[in-house]
Amino acid sequence: MQRMVFHRILIGIITLWVVSVLVFLMTNALPGDVAQIVLGQSATPESLAAYRAERGLDQPLISQYFGWLGNLLSGDLGTSKAGGASISSLISERLYNTMVMAGIVALISVPLSVGLGLLAAMFPGTWIDKTLTFGTLALISVPEFFIATFMVLIFAVNLGWLPSVARVSAEQSYYDWWRSMAMPLLVLTIVVAAQMIRMTRAGILNVMNSPYIEMAILKGVRRKRIILRHAFFNTIGPIVNVIALNLAYLVSGVVIVETIFAYPGLAKLMIDGVQTRDLPLVQATAMIFCGAYVILIILADVAAILSNPRLRNPK
């Protein structure tokens, strides 16, 4: 297993590198550069040239890339080509925010959806199952921003219970913090839970037609125990895989929620980075996202191994 983890980490590093190259090429393929975007409508050829010189954008692409790579390896993320702030300062707080958000959502949604998924699997074809499958399906099928805006309308504008934007700050009291986080958390939980519920259910039902389940039935084991003890333990592998991917999404994919609730997180930052052609920023965020993805997948595999005695302790 150590070997497997090591191997995966190696692959992960390769993936990171591939991502950095991809991102670099794609970002450079975009029309306009950071100078044109920062100076915008009031740019003049001279001011553009001056700006590029000032930010070292006049260097050839290759040297820019390897410059970046070198700094990265020496642990320096560089400075924003747009604002001039150091990337680490731009990222640090947002990284924290993103992690907090993802963490809390995970803590709520994972047990919730696994639980509901099991429930649905336990009574297949019953109204519980039907409502859950249909409900989750409906939730996946509606655009995120629709759900989000709808909630804002109800809870913030009409009822006025919760703030419509999640403007978190250090001096906030716990109470205020939770109030301002409530809605984004709610929306994200709904979005990812829907996915995981379906997967959990599917996973369990798939195991249900294996001989050892029939054997359990023939031993007179109760349905509840069959699901929880016999089926579930053999489904952990696939389920954690799905969970991992949803968590990865929580880290990198929640730009819409971040935008709608004006929550300063990484996803939005990356989009901003792209829109201002701020390469070092885009690269840095991309590295974080890819890293998170790699780590989560590895963790999922480890979990799968630990949950499976065949892999855990071979003969």
Place this chain on the structure above:
Amino acid sequence: MAELFEIDNLQIQARKEDGTPIPIVKGVSFNVKAGQVVALIGESGSGKSTISLATMAYCRPGLEFPGGEVRLHGKDILTMEPQDQRSLRGNNVAYLAQSAAATFNPAITIGEQVTEAAVLHGTLTQEEADRRAIQLYHALELPDPDLLGRRYPHQVSGGQLQRLMAAMALVSGPDLLVLDEPTTALDVTTQIEVLKAFKKVIQEEGSAAIYVTHDLAVVAQVADHIVVLYSGEIQEQGPVDQIINNPQHPYTKRLMAAVKPSPKAGMGDVHDEEHDRVVPNIEVKNMTAGYGGIVNGKPVITVLRDINVKIKNSHVVGVIGESGCGKSTLARVMAGLLPAAKGEVYLDGNRLEPDLKNRSREELQKIQFVYQMADTALNPRQVIGDILGRPLEFYRGLKGQERREEVANLLRLVELPVEFETRYPSELSGGQKQRVNMARALAANPEVMLCDEVTSALDSIVSSNVIKLLKKLRAKTGVSFVFISHDLSTVGSFADEIVVLYAGRVVEQGPVDEVLAPPYHPYTRLLISSVPELRVGWLEDTMQKREMAVGIARGVEITDTGCPFYNRCPIAIEGTCNTETAPTREPSPEHFISCHRTMEEIEDIEKNPQQILHGFEVAAPGGDKAALAAKPV
């Protein structure tokens, strides 16, 4: 008064899409008295498994009980409340499935699974259950019973799992045991030990049992009463002696006929010289092979060591040995599916590339491989016509009409109706698939066919038919066969020569009549005496034979030095057999035996069986079983 268990006019049916019922079991009735073992016997599809499940008021999804009664202590269990049915499953009636490997939950410890039923039904507390389980492990002669419970299923052998399942069934002391083909998947030697264990505990527990199988010889050993089934109907039933010694119904006769004769000299057909040639068709020279990459000349996991095999033109060579002895690997090496680590393969005297990627199309065409499992060997998404047509097109460039005709010929050749060309494999029976499987190999019109356990997945009748077919084919085509099987009698009835493999080495090799007649290699001896005979009491007698004692007591151990069979050999010589590689002796021309004992010694021991056995002193795993074997003869 009511019998312990009665099945009365039981009917089970499936439904078509339009809802019209398809009867699966058509009004079956039989009883089981307390302490009685009733055997349900029939081919796959005869509904015997479905009936066995009905004894627990259970039927697979899609099936239903339209009528009939299943009475336990006079109470009909089909009409019970679900929770009542549940409370009798695993409690009053317990089930042993065919493949223990599949029916044990890989994620739960053996101990928990064995005791689960008893504890859930509240018949025992966890502690009691554990203690009971350990008793059963002892009774079932399982290795280190006290710790076994903490293991996971994948950590014990197939034979042990099968016995563990018996423990699982017996733990809550059921009134009725249901055993569904519990030994079919096992090697002969393992089968015996499992049978023995079952019989013992059934007697000790005094519980009644329903024993489902297609193998009469096995039934003869365990059953008191036999019920013969065909397509959901009882053809004949009666006490074991009557059925075996005086079958009435033609179908029962057919079953009897299909029982494999115990292997002995002269059972095979006489080989006709018609197709012979001097150059051996295919030859393997001191070949070593295995898996996991090659480290300093040896594979990481060595499966075969210095193998030398010759297959004469249009001869049939039977390769025999227990699972794991490397017989399939031998075939795979010949086919080039697994490149050998050392040694060469020759086809008609020309050296073949180890890897099939480098072999020429002609070479590929000449050697054809027939897989054990027709289900996985035939692409489920191709119709038979294409499966057979492709090699014709590929090797012989046949197209269109030509091709269709040739496909038809092939189907006729394997005795299948021509309409089959439009069917998908899933629409055929096991035997039919196996025929198609062979037809595909023949389509290439090869020189050598490598048949890997082609009959072992089939019911006795079907497999005997397949063997007959092979004989005809060989007579017609003059193709040489490498016939791999763990079943000595099948091999004996078909092969010209036999190669006995043990733990990756050839221990004996020669013409059928030589190999199946004394002097035997001790291992060959073991194999021969393990083949069940259609005779009540055979099991008991065999168990008294000394080669069985240690022979079945211990498992295969792959060793680098000495004779691999050492730890299971009744006549092994301490200090020699386990240290030096056995010399190869040639009692008669072309008949080789690798053993430290001289032929004289061996024959001598064959004559007076009072020799002190090796293996008592050595405390090998399962030493207590050696003790049991030591009962005075």
Place this chain on the structure above:
Amino acid sequence: MTDATQNNADDNDLDTTIYDELPDAPPKKRLKLSWTGKIGVAVVAFWLVIVVIGPWISPFHEADIIGDDSFMGIWTSTEGEGVHILGTDYLERDIFSRIMWGARMTIGISVLATLLAYLIGVTAGIAAAVKRGWIDMVLSRVNDAILSLPTIMLGLLIVVALGSSIPILIGTAAIIYASSVFRIARAFGQEIMVMDYVESAQARGETIWWIIFREVLPNAAMPLATDFGLRLVFVVLFISSLSFLGLGIQPPAADWGSMVRQNLEGLQYGSLAPVWPALAIASFTIAINLIVDDISAKSGGDLARKMIS
């Protein structure tokens, strides 16, 4: 015993006529739809009809700016123009008509993109599974790279770089979702590659292409098909989330996702303008998945194991 062998040799031939071998697997049943599945089929069929005839039956042109006001309510009418069955949108256009027209755009694009994604993903995935070695390595790494980046941001990169024309949009969505399909296809491919019938094809000396297209693909097809539904949903949502960044379908062409987005503000003014297209999306995607659920009732779990959501 020998006589036993004897007589069975004799009576065998007559016996086979009496006692055929029983087929051990009943012939495959055709797919039978549950009532939910039937509803699914009905809804999908309905939308497909709209795709064809929508523009003709809709009262207005999708681009007509004819309302009295933005966000008029249901069944309001404009002097000299007519009734707005579902009211008007932010630009005083008739929502009902735009949904009719939008069906073509939304369903067309998403279905095309998903199909393309499958073409790319499956070919690459199976190829990786069959070829193994460095080809697998390269394909998988690039695929991981794409998977590890947020889809919306990839979309942004590609669309901004190449402009948001419909072909580009389709291509973008296809590439992004091909990466998930790749993983599934590869997993199934690897499973099938170890089957004996594939090995026997190799032993026969068949080419890689034969093995991919004749041996492996047909067997991976069904389970892959069951993933199609979800993938389709994701594509629809992806396109609409692009419209969130001001990319997506070119105006004035109507597309349900963009319609939701552009009229979102209407919610604040108590207008249902964004709800109708949202319902349209939901009805279509849910319907597709109801059908898929029926098909995948069995293989669903396999997917769960391999699916990237």
Place this chain on the structure above:
Amino acid sequence: MKNPNDNLPTIENLSVVDQQRIESGLRHGATRREVMGWLIAAGATIAGAGSIVTSATNALAMSPKKGGKITFASDLHGPNDTLDPGLNTSTIDYTRGRSFYNSLCQINDDLSTRPELAEEYSANADNTEWTFKLRKGVKFHDGSDFTADDVLFTMSRHYGEKSTSTAKTLVADVKEWKKVDSHTVKAIMKGPNADLPVILGTPQFKMLKNGTTDFQTANGTGPFTLEEFKPGVRSIGRKNKNYWREGAHVDEIEITAITDKVARTSAFLSGDIDLMQALDPKAIKKVEATDGVGVWSVASGAYFGICAMTHTAPGNNPHFVKAMQYIQRRKKIVKSILKGQGTVGNDHPINVAYGADHCSEMVQKEHDLDKAKFHLQKSGITAAELNVAEVAPGITDISLLAQREAQKIGLDLQIKKVPNDGYWGAVWMKTPLNVVTWNMRPTANVMLNLAFAPDAPWNDTLWKSEAFGKLLIEVRGVTDAAKRHEMYCTMQKMIAEGTDDFPGSGMIIPAHRNYVDGKSDKIEGIGRMPLGSLGGYEWPEFAWRTDV
């Protein structure tokens, strides 16, 4: 801002535009009698007019309260947020600039100027040399004094090769900045220019400490000191205790942005923010119906434009341009897209907001498909592609409207929607047909000089009319109002129609938009200077809360 118990009309009962006319009227010293005069002329009763004026004067007379915090949400921010005034381009940056820095001169609502850091300033007779006397005792946030060197340093950043300034062209015709003494500087002009003070009032010319290079913080002289600056998140300012004049009313100011229009409006409606920039006109109804929040709309010269490049097809064909001008449904745009928050355009930038320089006698171009068809046929053009980015809210819709009309006259006008980012660099002034938006500039001359002068770097359509250029320079010297007005009129006609011997600018300017923003009723003291959002970003120093 409702006062119940009053059935007489109050200022709130009037349209936002009228309100603003009256209030700025009063601010700029119009007498009560005059204002009532307008109202009665507009059909109000004497009593009504009276009460209106009273309420208006009351609204103005309210005296500021101290303390509290104001939260302002702009529409755009990101990693490119900057505290370097020289690089400012966005409302959020301008507003920050106003909070942490000062200018030499400050612009009034009527676009006249008043002293700020320069306590007095004057030009020589022919406006070729300006002298600025700097206020003494002004301190930067780091405690150092504000002197002439700081001015010279600040201005130097707007000149030369290395300058990245976004406003360098505005001060290009200052030949030299001279230090007279520690608190006096002179600007030597290349030619006569009366507009220098008002130019120096524009956001880019905020005074920096001599030698400043680090713009992660703001060391200005402004009413607030920088507490926190997080690009793309927010910045917080604390009241500057030792400010050189009365200073900010509130203790804290939070400047952030909510990029999503809908979310921003929600936040505003639910009271999470006090001031919001760029309120969608469609939301006005909702806002006016909601208690506690109000619309802050300021009419201005800001405009939408469709640019037909004059150096290439189709724009080099005057008939095509005319056709495009005639298909514009200008009234519909103001009604439907701007919801009344704007004025129709006449294909030139100088609208009524520029006061005397606006050519009122020029005929207003109307939607006329026949004329359009006529010109289109003359041009022989049947298809064109218009590149559109939503650089100003509503501009896409305007293009869509045009597209539909174009169809009617047989012109296939393809709309190519391109993303905002990179638009100015890659599309604007590069593709044959594109869109533009301009904020209002302090004077007509500055506006025309920026976007229409033959040598202007941002001449949208590369329209090189030497005649126009000459006029533009001449007019700066002209003092006679009538003559001046006539010259501006000529220029506006040249832009819109062209002359017999030289075609027009190729600009289609269908409408001018108000600055429509949102203001909580709890906030007062927001000005009406029409050069930018919320009274030209001037509010941070003067806004105050009524609820403290």
